[in-house]
Amino acid sequence: MLVSHATWHGGALCLWAERTGRYEPDPDVHPYATRDFTGTSYEPLTRGAFRIELTMALPTHDDHPAPSAELGPEPYEGDPELREWRIPALVLEPLAAMALLQAAEDSGDVIPGTDLRYLCLLADEAAHLTARGLVLPSLLREDGDLMARWRPVIDDTARFRALVEAMPAACRAADGGRPAAEVLREALSGLVDTIVRGTVPHPLLPPRRGKVPDRVPLSERWFEALTGPNPAIAREPHDNPDELIAELDAWAAAARRPSGPxxxxxxxxxxxxxxxxxxxxxxxxxxxxxxxxxxxxxxxxxxxxxxxxxxxxxxxxxxxxxxxxxxxxxxxxxxxxxxxxxxxxxxxxxxxxxxxxxxxxxxxxxxxxxxxxxxxxxxxxxxxxLPQWAGKAKLGMKLTTRTDEPAEGSGAAASSGFDLRGLVGFRWDLAIGEETIDEAELEELARLKTPLVRLRGQWVELDEEQLEAALDFLRHPRTGKMTAAQAMQAVIHAGEEHLPLTQVDADGTFGDLLSGEADRRLQPMPSPEDLNATLRPYQERGLSWLTFMNDLGLGALLADDMGLGKTAQTLALLAHERENGKQPAPTLLVGPMSLVGNWQREAAKFTPKLRVYVHHGTGRHRGEDLVEAVRRVDLVLTTYGTAARDAEMLAEIEWERVVCDEAQALKNSGTRQAKAVRSIPARSRIALTGTPVENHLTELWSIMEFANPGLLGPRAVFRERFAVPVERDGDERAALALKRATQPFILRRLKTDKSIISDLPEKQEIKVYCNLTTEQASLYQATVDDMLAQIAEADEKQRRGLVLATMAKLKQVCNHPAHLLKDGSRLQGRSGKLERLEEICEEVTEQGEKALVFTQYAEFGSMLQPYLASRLDRPVRWLHGGTSKQQRDELVQHFQEDPEPGIFLLSLKAAGTGLTLTAANHVVHVDRWWNPAVEDQATDRAFRIGQTKNVQVRKFICVGTMEERIDEMIERKKALAESIVGTGEDWLTELSVAELRDVLRLSPEAVSD
Known part of the structure; x- marks a missing residue:
């Protein structure tokens, strides 16, 4: 596997790659780095590049650079350190760089890394600015030469800040690194300049007639250099560029100046x-x-x-x-x-x-x-x-379909009387707004040759390309018969820029499917007799929908909110099949390792007649033994890691369906794990996830590519047609088209919707402000002073490591002095957080209730567990990353079934997903991960179906410290919180020294009296 990387350095795109299995003997050279793209889709764009060597500070474990996320999970434990590595790289020509950034997609030979994906986003941003006319010409001095450049006018400061905060460190890490804002401005300027030069014709001015004067004015030479490949301006004696530079700078300043009241x-x-x-x-x-x-x-x-x-x-x-x-x-x-x-x-x-x-x-x-x-x-x-009609009435296509009887021998699904091989009658029409128009009207519009016409009482915008596309449309057959599968593809892929698909009118079950109303119009299915549970009404509709999609042979994405019972609905589908005399091939379920035990328990509890085999661990079956083991069961459970390792063996088995739980694990389509799971053939597929889109719409494409391969087209086409217009431009038409393309395959219900579930208790979130002890305050201030002293002398690459290390130390100080000092000293009386935690745990147990206590530090949890157990005089369970699967299952079972009040201490990373712990109605976050999504997932271990009490969620914050100020920053930036803190605390390293000093300072109110 080849993972491509890029950084912006020296005003150009520098490209290198990370290859598995490669080794360089020089201890200072990145052992897996290569600039050789021979035989890949990148080769044509790198032929004209020149070679350089970069020095970059990268996360390092045990004298080995940490692998990219695209190469799989890190095989190392503990926090990495930053170390300089020499990396061979290629500097791409501007046009080749832009072509690469606009075409870089996951492929069979190269997978773009996070840094290259970010620069692809910047290329889209530059194209967007250029298309909106937000560019200005400039005259710059570069190394003594005069250069004619185009530069962007950045009018959306919030967007600019978001791009700064989202920049991966690798994009700016070359040769000591630079501030992200500086790199962002330089990259956008370089990309905008390239786009304009590739768009504007050259030369702009017609050639001079007659004799060329001995001296061409600087302004004309500057204007000539604004187009074409060479921005350099030929110098002549007595050139004085200062006046022109000042005038152009004033123009740029005026473009950015607010207009006043x-x-x-x-x-x-x-x-x-x-x-x-x-x-x-x-x-x-x-x-x-x-x-x-x-x-x-x-x-x-x-x-x-x-x-x-x-x-x-x-x-x-x-x-x-x-x-x-x-x-x-x-x-x-x-x-x-x-x-x-x-x-x-x-x-x-x-x-x-x-x-x-x-x-x-x-x-x-x-x-x-x-x-x-x-x-x-x-x-x-x-x-x-503008007038109200502007931009609304558009010329587009309308598809009308009417369902016929299923084709003979098509094997139509008995439950629906319809399948994808059944025929539907279709008719294509041209429409403006809600009104269809006939051929005579269109010909009259073409005859008028005017871009604005009044049709049926409304003004309509038409351009030559639209009319030409419409006339070409009329030359093709517009009525007939096609299969429902072909109609589905037509709805998803029909239309283009000049003649989009604006309306779909379909009847019957096919219409329900296209409208996204199938789950509401299908007859709810009662709970199967073999299911030891009574499904809720919305779950019965979910079972009906899953059966409906299964009968059609379509993949399904069950995207119910976390805690609404996706597991129960899936098991009910398997029980329904057995109950109706169907004995299909077994189902393969792939999920995180933390969920395998949960599925095994839930299957034994709700569907005891289902035969289950867990394919995991060193003792798992292989080869013919695996085939024989699968033949004797109904459900096979395995993990994503095992599925990736055993993909070839699993692909040799006939599966009725493949189910992926926590399917967001497939969001990066180019990873080995995602490719392996997609390669396992099955008659149908189901993806289960409460978060189908975490960051980008291409994640939805990746999950849908598993469920219905090829249905949404190639990833590059999906990104161009849907992801970029929706995410970057807020294009409502593209968003509507995307909804129409995906809603037939997605069932999404939220637990906050009272029409879905009215008896789920309330969730109350409380911020618990704690004071520091004098000892904590002293350690806190000493840590801040030490960091600020070091950072004043550090270069950019050292600065980032210092900030992250300091943040970790300060969080440990806020937890407890012994957590920072690691000296095994006593805990009692030395921490405001510990004192408050002890009080809350005593209140919970005295009330006969249970609590989940989350910490992100396993070492702190190991300190808390014996202390709380002795202070509360009762067992305190402790689940962390080192807990075996068997121990994990036993801890969960005991906590859920034990009638006594109790405290369950959990590592956030190891236990934040995949567990049902509804016996608790209190959740405490002792230290903060600063990612709301991660904390919400952990909270949902208790706040989910099966919970009968109101849930109280307490988030500990040390007042007057960086914990309080970061919490305030996240609250102010709620809309961007996920993108800002999604990778931990890296965004804090971008703060200036003054901003860091303000965030980390210790306020007088921090210390208790």
Missing amino acids: LRVCFRLAEPGAEEFTTEEQELFPDEKPEPAEPDGWRVEFALQGTEDPSLYVPAAMVWSGDATSVAGAEETLLAGLGRALRLFPDMAPALDSPIPAEVTLDTAGAFRFLRQAAPMLAAAGFGVL
């Missing part, structure tokens, strides 16, 4: 011609589409409040003196119009007037304003007011 606003007013209402169109059906009046469009100028858009002052009022109460109105209007001219050049004639108030446009000009000027003006901070 008022901004210039542009309002598009449509022609005053009479319009046909829907009722009038019904009375006069023979009326033809009408073009807009050639000179009837107006763009009116006005001033608008930036904070209160309802404050609207037309330019005519400004010039008439009726707006004298608005300070500086005339100056603001003229200055704003001048700035807007480069974005809206069609208004130039209006500026010849001393009192510009509006500009009159023909139809083509109005269309240019709608499509080009209006979006750029809005992006630049100007107000834009």
